[in-house]
Amino acid sequence: MALRVGVVGGGQLARMMIAPAVELGIELSVLAEQPDMSAHLAASAVGDYRDTDTVLAFARGVDVVTFDHEHVPQPVLHALVDAGIAVHPGPDALLYAQDKLRMRARLDELGMPQPDWAAVSDVAGLQAFIDDHGGRAVVKTPRGGYDGKGVRVVRAAAEAEDWFAALAEDAHGGQLLVEELVEFRRELSQQVARRPSGEVRAYPVVETVQRDGVCAEVIAPAPHVNDRLVATAAQVGVGIAEGVGVTGMLAVELFETTDDRILVNELAMRPHNSGHWSQDGAVTGQFEQHLRAVLDLPLGDASPRRPWSVMVNILGGPAEGAIEDCFAAVMAAHPDAKIHTYGKTPRPGRKVGHVNVVGDDLDDVAYDAHAAASFFEG
């Protein structure tokens, strides 16, 4: 009996599940938002993931439902569970990836290290938080943000007045999340896979480099780490996965502060950009691992194949023509580069692919990955 996984969402994360699914012999189907998305090769249905009937009809043909993104509304998720369909991650876990205020409150309950934060309902409340935290803070919309959207660094509460106005118009009312602006040395990401039956595997903690709020580069494992940091990051990742009940891949974005603490920045309950290195650099890549986890199969070895892996995103793509037009030049110059593209039309700032390079010397690996990716830049 073939194993059938249904992915809601047709973006590049669904697309990158196709390769390990084909190799393992897992039947992957995708509910895509539009016909011509990244994962169109496995798209068995096109429809609105906010429509319960659409998602239920899609789910009836598979053994387990999982996701390319965290935006499926809670009522739709609960309708799947009520219909007896296996959903991983489940609605009670996904809630904390969907709502950053709930996430902060839950992580406090779990005793996880995080920035100071508060829920604020008005300008006065926000200004009080700013005044208490050195005259600046990070304001976030609790829902719907990604890649730097819905995040604003402010020095005065008035800078978030438009968001308060939007909240007031929202029938549900609501609050904004405000966090201290953390003095961080760098950003890290800890990925963990967890099965419904409880098995957990942690990937090595990695360093992520952001540019304009978007992940630009990942170094795996994170260089210049001591044993304490590695152990703390893994404990935080595993603690959140277990505490929140995540099934599938979890990414915990972390700040490494200038005073050597680890603080949780964001959560993602799906394969994540910070884990793309693992496709070529780990024994079990995150996309295979996610499939194994949501099917409740034993997890694969998450250790690196080689000492260093560097992933560089292809952002924007060539100014003219298609990304494939760059292949001849980049492949000739970098025979060791692993090129991954998402079938997207190049557009400034858009993630259209990434390059992985794996090897023994970090300087060489990083140079090669950047040089290879630069061939795709406009």
Next chain:
Amino acid sequence: MALRVGVVGGGQLARMMIAPAVELGIELSVLAEQPDMSAHLAASAVGDYRDTDTVLAFARGVDVVTFDHEHVPQPVLHALVDAGIAVHPGPDALLYAQDKLRMRARLDELGMPQPDWAAVSDVAGLQAFIDDHGGRAVVKTPRGGYDGKGVRVVRAAAEAEDWFAALAEDAHGGQLLVEELVEFRRELSQQVARRPSGEVRAYPVVETVQRDGVCAEVIAPAPHVNDRLVATAAQVGVGIAEGVGVTGMLAVELFETTDDRILVNELAMRPHNSGHWSQDGAVTGQFEQHLRAVLDLPLGDASPRRPWSVMVNILGGPAEGAIEDCFAAVMAAHPDAKIHTYGKTPRPGRKVGHVNVVGDDLDDVAYDAHAAASFFEG
């Protein structure tokens, strides 16, 4: 402009091109013999590869045509070329993979080391060859053999009488190939990728272990080799690829004789079972390399990621149930094993998948690969 590769034949070799095609962003389509074959995920057409109109219609939608097998008849291949379609490998190269007598004659012209051989038309001719070669020989049908079929070790010409009778009934007449029975220490395989524009890359020579005429295990690179053997194997592989004009992947099956010579046994002009280790064990796997080669893109690094890779075929599969039913047990016991399945119904002796294990210690790697594969045995 997307790169479009069309594969004639829907078997596991076409299936295993899907994963690298998706990652690179190459549009793969497959002309499958039947609807439910291994490569059904990419099957855009179902039809008879012996029918010129069927193959031509399929080919008009792609940039280059390549193959899952070598059985497309020469007139069909030439019709493609005449229609201006890029075909790799081309008919003039494929001829030598289709006809073992032509292959032997061409390799003699190229000065390649091979067993003594002859074309024989009757029992008397065969008996003379046997008498000249120690009272035994290997008889082969020039066309259509695979996995040990069409190959017979004989001590008397009468043992091949039925094949001569069949030849006599064949409207084309014809001859059998007879070869000396080589005293070999072991079998090796040398893979080479070659682009139409001439670039060539050789993979490390590997050891192949056959069971009942079928490839059972591959060790990459071949252990216990000296520099001379490695260099000779690569020279033979590159020499044949260039001499015959192969485009795409070439596998040269070799005998390592008990007196330390390398002799060419068979040729395959496509990805080959002896290269499945490269999916997980080489920087560029053979399926990605084949796609790059037939598209005339620069070839990828063919070197191993780790010192040792062992591939063990899953032959037959579980006696009852589906191959997926074995996943939980094998994955729990072998988190480092890379499992590849072909979407085929288990049947005694049938290749239904393979397991790759990669690592630093050959004994450990080989043990793990065999132990993991054994979970799938009936």
